[in-house]
Amino acid sequence: MINTNLEKFMECSSNILRDAKVLKDLGEGTNGLVQLVEFKDQIACMKTGSYNALFDDYPDPIYEEYLRGDFQEEAKMLCELDGKGRAPQLYAVASDKPVIIMEYCQGDILGKFWSLHRKETYTILTVMKSVADQLADVHEAGYVHNDVHKGNIIVERKEGACEVKVRMIDFGMSRKIPKTYPRQS
Missing domain, CATH: 3.30.200.20 (Phosphorylase Kinase; domain 1)
Incomplete structure (x- = not known):
């Protein structure tokens, strides 16, 4: 709800x-x-x-x-x-x-994380999939973020861990999707 x-x-x-x-x-x-x-x-x-x-x-x-x-x-x-x-x-x-x-969403902005881990292909793909999944959830809730960039994505990775946690921040430009907007089934 x-x-x-x-x-x-x-x-x-x-x-x-x-x-x-x-x-x-x-x-x-x-x-x-x-x-x-x-x-x-x-x-x-x-x-x-x-x-x-x-x-x-x-x-x-x-x-x-x-x-x-x-x-x-x-x-x-x-x-x-x-x-x-x-x-x-x-x-x-x-x-x-x-x-x-x-x-507070703890971690590094995506730009910094990317520069530190750009050779870790699997990790970068995992981060990008997480961003796509989160955007899909926001869209499903009826909103668009409107300001997705490397400074508005936070990536947290504990020292020595493989798992990453990704969060989108700064919803200041987000807007509600109009009910009349065509949706695919």
């Missing part, structure tokens, strides 16, 4: 930021910063939106409101996916600012 109760994850940004202890920065993108945090006694990922010089035509409050809407849409999708396609679990989303707290 798909969980669509986004309200239970909504909190005021001041409460979220109070409960999130920043451990380190993970990366920065066009729309803000991603950080590793401790949130309510668990390790999590916090995505905070901020004004970016790329969009200097927009006043800061207008752009922040735009980002807040985008972040809430991403949170809604994560809530509805509820882990399908190994999408990160949603922990909290701010009602008043562009802030999301979600499950």
Whole structure:
């Protein structure tokens, strides 16, 4: 069953930021910063939106409101996916600012993993099959990711192990597939 109760994850940004202890920065993108945090006694990922010089035509409050809407849409999708396609679990989303707290997906981005293991053909094929299976699960749940690239795929491999765990991240550009979109049987 798909969980669509986004309200239970909504909190005021001041409460979220109070409960999130920043451990380190993970990366920065066009729309803000991603950080590793401790949130309510668990390790999590916090995505905070901020004004970016790329969009200097927009006043800061207008752009922040735009980002807040985008972040809430991403949170809604994560809530509805509820882990399908190994999408990160949603922990909290701010009602008043562009802030999301979600499950931390441990590992290396695919680009780094690929450069370290590119000669391991079986491992690379296993990773690619896992990505394809996860995309199929996301599509089956009624969504498209819209931003699949080597920076949005996380690969975890324990030291000395053969098994790999693959996760897709950053569902910010994901969209619901319209019900009228033709599907194959």
